[in-house]
Amino acid sequence: MVIEGMKSTGEKTKSSVKFFEGEKWLVLTGLLGFLLAGICAVWVLLYPVSPDGNVSNAFSFNAALGIFLLSTAAIAPFSAMGVKGRAFFRWSYILLALYSYFAETVQNFRGVNPRFVKSGMPFDDMVGDIFAFVALFLILCYLFLAIQYFRKKSYMRRPALVVGIRYAMIAVMFSFMAGIWISVNNGRIVGVHGNIIVLHGLGFHALQALPVVAWLSDRTSFTANARSKWTHLTGITYLLGLIAIGWQTYLGRSIFEWSVLSLLICSCFLISLATGVQVLRKTPLGTIKANI
Incomplete structure (x- = not known):
């Protein structure tokens, strides 16, 4: 009976994991994407844009990244990562996302394509080069998260x-x-x-x-x-x-x-x-x- 009671308690603990649990800062970073998208939307309605940069692209990028971060925050608690692993993923992704928001929004407002810079200033080339590395790290960090869901510990939850x-x-x-x-x-x-x-x-x-x-x-x-x-x-x-x-x-x-x-x-x-x-x-x- 004691063993059965302990098993029931353990099962309850596994099933008690909630969506978004412990991911307040990742959620806020996702919501920041919607705020930036809203600003870009208003700008597109009020002002013309440069032929090189496109604020409407910044709008769609910020909104898409915001949705992606919120979706990730929702399911992160069900991964097999421990406290330190989740903290590493969370803050790495927040920093990478913040730079992505910066590059996409600021550069498009300046009339520069942040990914494919054409005849830009040294600053533009630097932002674009860093953006390429940021995109690579976004993939690698997410691969780290994805692997966790294929572990037995995650499945049992x-x-x-x-x-x-x-x-x-x-x-x-x-x-x-x-x-x-x-x-x-x-x-x-x-x-x-x-x-x-x-x-x-x-x-x-x-x-x-x-x-x-x-x-x-x-x-x-x-x-x-x-x-x-x-x-x-x-x-x-x-x-x-x-x-x-x-x-x-x-x-x-x-x-x-x-x-x-x-x-x-x-x-x-x-x-x-x-x-x-x-x-x-x-x-x-x-x-x-x-x-x-």
């Missing part, structure tokens, strides 16, 4: 949720590879109509979509086996859709161009979306707030 996070981490790695592709390609356009930014963006959005479906499935009355199947189906079809987008882009074609690959892309994301909707339909609304 919230099995269903962590499976969804694992798929999201793989998708995020696809996005990072797309970002490197953009840098090597010296721009987002491939061939005539291929646009790498589509793959880049959709990969990051897996960080919101896939863990949510996995979390909702854990709230349903499905059997454990059925919940696992729904989560895997959502994740696999999402990843297949990303791979198809990557290949279509590599061929220099738009994802809206009529082709077998376009049909595959559409089918994969429709199945992934339909799976998420089905799981949501089977989730009692009263359990959502109670189990966050």
